[in-house]
Amino acid sequence: xxxxxxxxxxxxxxxxxxxxxxxxxxxxxxxxxxxxxxxxxxxxxxxxxxxxxxxxxxxxxxxxxxxxxxxxxxxxxxxxxxxxxxxxxxxxxxxxxxxxxxxxxxxxxxxxxxxxxxxxxxxxxxxxxxxxxxxxxxxxxxxxxxxxxxxxxxxxxxxxxxxxxxxxxxxxxxxxxxxxxxxxxxxxxxxxxxxxxxxxxxxxxxxxxxxxxxxxxxxxxxxxxxxxxxxxxxxxxxxxxxxxxxxxxxxxxxxxxxxxxxxxxxxxxxxxxxxxxxxxxxxxxxx
Numbered sequence: 001x002x003x004x005x006x007x008x009x010x011x012x013x014x015x016x017x018x019x020x021x022x023x024x025x026x027x028x029x030x031x032x033x034x035x036x037x038x039x040x041x042x043x044x045x046x047x048x049x050x051x052x053x054x055x056x057x058x059x060x061x062x063x064x065x066x067x068x069x070x071x072x073x074x075x076x077x078x079x080x081x082x083x084x085x086x087x088x089x090x091x092x093x094x095x096x097x098x099x100x101x102x103x104x105x106x107x108x109x110x111x112x113x114x115x116x117x118x119x120x121x122x123x124x125x126x127x128x129x130x131x132x133x134x135x136x137x138x139x140x141x142x143x144x145x146x147x148x149x150x151x152x153x154x155x156x157x158x159x160x161x162x163x164x165x166x167x168x169x170x171x172x173x174x175x176x177x178x179x180x181x182x183x184x185x186x187x188x189x190x191x192x193x194x195x196x197x198x199x200x201x202x203x204x205x206x207x208x209x210x211x212x213x214x215x216x217x218x219x220x221x222x223x224x225x226x227x228x229x230x231x232x233x234x235x236x237x238x239x240x241x242x243x244x245x246x247x248x249x250x251x252x253x254x255x256x257x258x259x260x261x262x263x264x265x266x267x268x269x270x271x272x273x274x275x276x277x278x279x280x281x282x283x284x285x286x287x
Contacts, residue, residue, distance in 0.1 A: 014048040018069035023151035027057040032080035050089035055082040102186035122182040240278040
């Protein structure tokens with residue numbers, strides 16, 4: 001496994017060969033489609049090889065876009081994109097979580113999501129310095145339909161700052177188990193909508209299911225299943241507050257294919273039915 005900083009697979013050469021020249025910004029006014037990627041923190045995705053086909057929302061219209069090396073996709077919190085995985089795609093994905101910065105190099109060998117492979121690291125997200133300011137600027141730019149040129153310049157600056165962060169020594173490196181646990185948490189936050197299980201996540205990270213359970217029991221504050229439930233119910237609460245989706249649709253978008261079971265879990269976690277929660281807290285998505 002690579003060290004927490006300066007991983008051997010960081011694609012510096014590809015990024016220099018194909019600097020970002022266009023950025024597609026996702027929006028969030030329309031209902032997110034089933035299996036779309038939508039999380040409550042900013043994301044940046046850059047194809048390094050092959051084609052990265054997506055449906056995204058642009059100015060209240062669902063639009064099909066194809067990204068190639070030299071293009072990027074930026075999603076502000078709760079904005080969505082629906083990828084169509086293409087064979088021979090290599091994608092750099094950076095997730096700017098509340099406390100963690102998750103970096104993944106994803107390789108697609110087929111159109112099947114479950115057959116994606118990825119190299120991953122997570123770092124403590126800096127609270128000072130240029131990275132949080134540039135990310136916030138991109139979020140503001142998306143909200144105010146800023147210029148394409150500004151998106152490109154900010155994205156290039158952000159990538160340089162992320163690479164600089166990777167090259168910095170860590171004075172107190174996190175333990176291997178803690179780093180792996182954070183990688184798995186970031187993965188669950190980005191893939192909660194799929195049919196994922198303890199076994200499938202363990203395979204994704206090359207560890208045994210029992211080892212995965214021990215990581216959460218020893219270093220986490222809840223079990224694997226409890227954390228996955230927490231992520232899914234948190235997203236369900238957002239959908240109930242922000243959209244007029246049917247309960248069947250919300251359940252499916254959060255990884256539940258049995259609506260009564262989803263309602264049972266939601267009530268167990270929140271002490272409220274989905275319908276009651278919606279009545280108390282519903283508001284339309286922000287303009």
